[in-house]
Amino acid sequence: MKRIAILLLVFIIAIGGTVSCASPSAEKSYKIGALTSQTGKYSGLGLQTLEGIQVIVEDINEKGGINGIPLELVPCDDKSSTTGVTLGAKKLIEVEKVDVILHGSTTALAQSTMPVADEGKTPAILLSGTALFDDQLGKWCFRPMGSEEDYVISFFQYLNEDLGITRVAALLENSGFGQGFEFFMPGIASKYNIEVVMTQHFDPTATDLTLQMTDIKNSNAQALVIWGSGPAGALAVKQARDMGINSPITASFAQGSPDMVKAFGAYYEMSPSLIVPASKTDIWQELPEDDSDKAMCQDFASLFLEKSDPPHPANFYNVLGAQMMLFVVDSLKRAQPDPTNVEKARSELRDALESTENLNLLTAVYTLSPEDHYGSVMQKIMLITFKDGGKILVPR
């Protein structure tokens, strides 16, 4: 009896609460919903992405906004869960009335954002998502973030053309991250005349990879490709060197993140030093003077160093977060939607996003079309390596 009364009360509070939560801002602004993982399993990825977004929003606002209209960032936690994503996206669309959603978390969660964005007729930019599902994006979602394919190509091209290697062993994470890589690997390997002599897997939470390493050591592979999204990938590099594997190793950008470099820098520098992909911003000092992107990357690097709290250089996901925001800013500038009419603004912004053409940003050049929300994205992947406590371009 008493229970049911409480039950009723809770529902009323819940419903009332959601309405009172809506904070209609008096001044007109473009509302940007940043739906990222702030807690839970993917919080590392989500928080870094959010930091990148925040820096750009702050910078734009200090420079007077977009055509005089400021940006308002509404961060929302997706709790690293599918239910969290769905609720968060609906809240941003309906209660916060954002003009666009930036989703920064993992593939599976990005997928859950798609139907909500479609239903709510709100454009959504997805950071993650495997290239395997790009034909599923629908009318309102954009994933202009490049594909795993580009990384596979950059690795195998380097291994074959620069090092003349023909036999490679692959050690891939047992997750969506590794799954995407594995999908593209066979085709690209044969294109570069490389034979993948052994494919081993590891769990994202693995701690002992010595057995996989023993097999790899006993194979006749000339190089090792490691592709993981977290610490296990970095542990793999450490244990490979511990086991005395002296062949070249290439690993994913996650293994190049600052905390991993701090923990395993000594292993990364062991000759031949580890090779990871990075954005141009990561190593703008190393870019040749005639590189047209050098000034842009330098500007962003110093902007990020100035705005981030505590100040630190931008890492890979910071850059991707910033890039998502810059992608939206470009379209806002072109569309100049009226922020007071949300529905119209969303639709105009969507059209503008769709017609993005030759947009040159930090890590890629974008061209999108109504048929292709994934876009023909030219990624600027740089291969870097580690030397004397710093990062340098791989000599080619």
Added chain:
Amino acid sequence: MDLSIVLQFFISGVNLGCIYAALGLGFFIIYSVTRVLNLAQGEFVMLGGMLTVTFYSMGVPILLSTLVAVVIAGLLGGVLYRGVIHPARNLSKATQTFLTVGFAFAIEGIALLIWGWEYRSLPNFLGTPNIHLGGATIIGQTPWVTGITLLVVTGLFFFFGHTIQGKALRACADNPLGAKTIGISVERMSLYAFILAGTLGGIAGAIITPLTMVSYSIGFPMTIKGLLAAFVGGITRAEGVILGGMVLGMAEAIAASLIPSGYHSIFALIILMAVFLCQPRGLLSSPGKT
């Protein structure tokens, strides 16, 4: 099969087994005294690792850092009992078990606030170099993990077999009502059990960090790993937990060398299910004896 693989398989198996056993022992102690499953056990492991890294990076020598971290983890075990379990002592064991989940969430949240999401690592204790042995490799930290686990286990057996507190704990585990009748304070013994479990978790965290890295979020996975070891071997006996850990470690090593990769983790779990089907209380399960 190549000799180096057999050797590596053995080394990895023992190493993983010791990690599992070290994680599982805390469950055994709390469960046998209080019949509560402490689902916050993994948080002690996380704290042991995190605190050791913190002190070490402040310049404290590694063994001293470990010691301080372990003491703090032990004290937190006491806090868990005094602050959460003791006030709820009249509620059912199920509720008490869930309260430990709440405690675990709280610790995880605080750890995120203090240390952020970054992973941290430690060098091998005292810079122990890797040992190459006939094509196989023993990573420098492995002897530390095995040695300290053995030391802890020996210490536990001595404590339970030869000290008055240890015997009192065993009495509570065997028969709480009987223990009360002969004047043992079950509450005090429960407090000791939590402190001991916190200490063991802290030790496990400190010694595995050079191998596995540590972040605020590793607590829950560690809890699950420890539970696995405790269940396979039988949660009511220390030998059971150690045997269970070893079986799991070996199973995982066998899986990694024989089973197509991608199915490794399941293999160890299937062993667990097989053990349950044949021996539902774990491999070593004569109740009433510790």
Added chain:
Amino acid sequence: MPASRAVEQPGKNMKILKHTPVPILGQVKKTIELRRTKVEHLIMALVVVLFLTMPLFAGPYPLAIMMDIGFYAIVTMGLILLMGQAGQLSLGQAVFFGLGAYSSAILTTQHHLAPWLALMLAAIITGSIAAGIGRAVLRLRGIIVSGVTLVLNLIFFYLVLSLVDLTGGANGIINIPSLSPVGVIPDSLFDYYFLWIVAFLLLAFSLNLVNSRTGRALRTMNILAGGGEETAQVLGVNVMKYKVQVFTLSAVYASIAGSIYAHHIGCIEPEIFGAHLSLLVAIMAIVGGMASPWGAFLGAGLLTGLTELLGGVRVGSG
């Protein structure tokens, strides 16, 4: 060692004696009385009207919260039957939620069955698996059951992750068809009514079960309410049979919720097998109270509502 199994744990028996036995008959009588008060009928009617009319005045976000509450409530209701009636502590409800969701998704996307048929088949599949698991796990006693079922989450998580051809691996399954017949009413509206009608039907079924012969048999073995398996056995209750039955039933509840979830959201991934869902549902059962299936709605509503209110949006710019 068969001998060891025959020996009962002395500690356990002592503890049963320690409890002051709750008068079981009295509790049953109280429950029946509760059900029959007029005020309750009135409130029930109010709640039903509130639920039916809610889509008229609430937007998609409150409805999404209500959907979440509905999913959780159904799973929690199953758990309350298992915990509150039979005294078995399961931390594995996410397994059956996931099994329901994945069975539904696989049957509709790969075998092109109608969603409602898939939902029923999924419940049967999950029920059979749960009966098998129950037979193995429920031989254990007390809190250990919760630990073992917690580990089950992990087994199924890795299983789903590894069977890439069947389950899509870590990327999961997308484009799961909606339950709603095309074009009649909007999908989300249909899902809302469907979910809550199912939830109330299951509630009615649960309330009947609690007051049936089975319910009374279950409560005699409920160690949490002062009963015990020995007591039940003495009274001639086939303890194992009832335990497995109620375990299976709770799994079917979770499976139904999982299926509706999969068809509603449209995509699923292995993370739904995560132990966090199992723990959350168990906490909901404890918060809501385990004496009556109504507790499921209270627990699910309180926890979902509160987390959404407290932690949903952190407003601020940069």
